[in-house]
Amino acid sequence: MDIYQVILYLNNSLLVICALIGILKYKTLRNTEKWYVYYIIFLFLIEAAGRVSISLFHVKGLDFLFPYYVAGEFLILGILFVKKLALPWYCYIPVGLLALFFLLDTEMVTNEVKKVISNIIVICFAGYALLMEIKNTQVNDRFMAVDSLIFLYYGLSVFLFFLLRQLADFGVKQAGMIWSINNILCSFLYISIIYTFLRLKK
Incomplete structure (x- = not known):
């Protein structure tokens, strides 16, 4: 078993733990914060669907799962940040339309490019949320650490995507090692969510 698989197993284990704790802590969360649970459960279901498809x-x-993953992830995070930033209701419209675009199979844009577009928009949402938190010191955002890791994780994903496109001569093993960096940061994201869930009080 190579390091890439070890990190992947660690990631999946943390995802399961995160989903379980999120469900247990669901009632202690505010309405907007519940979308973090929806986000984790969605990722868990996508991962489970992939495992079942391969095993059974x-x-x-x-x-075939990738469009659902990109569209669903973007829709949930988009709604989360629209709610969190108290943006006007009509901001849900472009979020929904973009999610539909990511879901549909079009020859104009590949799934990988759709994922990059989705990530860039999520980075903007998370970055703006962090700026608002820094600007308004009186607001106690219990998920600021999670938003910070979302910003870093999705930012690194975009960076690695462009890096691997520039280094097209990389072999599968080298590419796997590079994506391991992304998976490590993903593990930190899950850990930050677990930690935040555990320290929450009613």
Whole structure:
């Protein structure tokens, strides 16, 4: 078992723990904060669907899941930040339309590019939320650490995407090692969510 698989197993284990704790802490969360639980549960369901497809149905590729993953992830995080930033109700419209665009199979834009677009928008949302938190010191945002890791994680994903496109001669093993960095940061994101859930009080 190589380091990439070890990190992947660690990631999946943290995701399961995160989902379980999120469900247990659900009633202690404010309405906007509950969307962090929806986000984690969605990621867990996507991961579970992939595992089931491979184990039970012997599917060789999981490309069919990718549009659902990108669209669902973007929709949940988009709604979360629109609520969190108290943006006007009509901001839900472009979020929904973009999620639909990410879901539909179009020849104009590949799934990988859709993921990058989604990540960049999430980075903007998270960055703006962090700026508002810094600006308004009287607001006690219990998920500021999580938003910071979301900003870093999605930012690194975009950076690595462009890096690997520039280094097209990289082999599978080298690319796997680079993506391991992304998975490590993803683990820190899950840990930050677990920590935040555990320290919450009613």
